[in-house]
Amino acid sequence: MFNSNKDVKIIVVDDEPEILRTLQRALSRKGYGVVTFEDPFLALEHVRKEKVDLVLSDLKMPKMDGLQLLLQVKAARPGVPVIMLTGFATIEYAVTAMQQGAFDFLRKPFEIRNIYEVVQSALDSRKR
Numbered sequence: 001m002f003n004s005n006k007d008v009k010i011i012v013v014d015d016e017p018e019i020l021r022t023l024q025r026a027l028s029r030k031g032y033g034v035v036t037f038e039d040p041f042l043a044l045e046h047v048r049k050e051k052v053d054l055v056l057s058d059l060k061m062p063k064m065d066g067l068q069l070l071l072q073v074k075a076a077r078p079g080v081p082v083i084m085l086t087g088f089a090t091i092e093y094a095v096t097a098m099q100q101g102a103f104d105f106l107r108k109p110f111e112i113r114n115i116y117e118v119v120q121s122a123l124d125s126r127k128r
Contacts, residue, residue: 005031008123009051012036013043013069014058014085019108023056026112027119040064048076054122056115059086059093067093067100074101081122085110 010032012023020036027034037043040061047055055073059066070082081103086093094105103122106114 006033008053009033009035010054010056010119011043011046011052012056013040013061013066014038014056015061016058019058019085022112023115026115030116032119040066040069044069044072044076047073047080052077052080053126054119055080055082056119057082057084059084059097060088067097070097070100070102079126081125083118083122 010027012020012027012034013036014020014023015038017038020038024034024036035046037046040057040063043055043057046052057066057069061069066084066086070084073080073082082101084097084102084105085108086105087108097105103125104118106118
């Protein structure tokens with residue numbers, strides 16, 4: 001499905017600019033095409049219009065929370081895995097996110113190597 005990482009398009013949505021910068025640098029280093037958004041509505045518009053292979057989204061954001069974004073992404077692009085990120089992780093949120101179709105749920109602060117592992121796993125799931 002993917003010839004190389006540069007063929008992979010990843011969207012990162014978070015209201016914290018530092019998280020966006022960190023993830024963009026880390027994922028770009030692996031060769032992925034990365035587009036970041038602070039505004040979940042703009043991210044959703046991008047998902048609807050452009051090729052997207054994976055979405056990483058914060059859970060708690062102003063304007064639209066990550067669970068709402070998850071549902072909208074799944075409605076627009078059912079095959080696109082969504083990884084949820086949050087500093088406010090509870091078992092209830094994790095269970096809800098997974099029930100609504102999230103591929104995985106990671107707590108902030110996160111280790112970049114964990115991001116790499118989950119991203120690769122999510123992308124591998126699309127190849128099956």
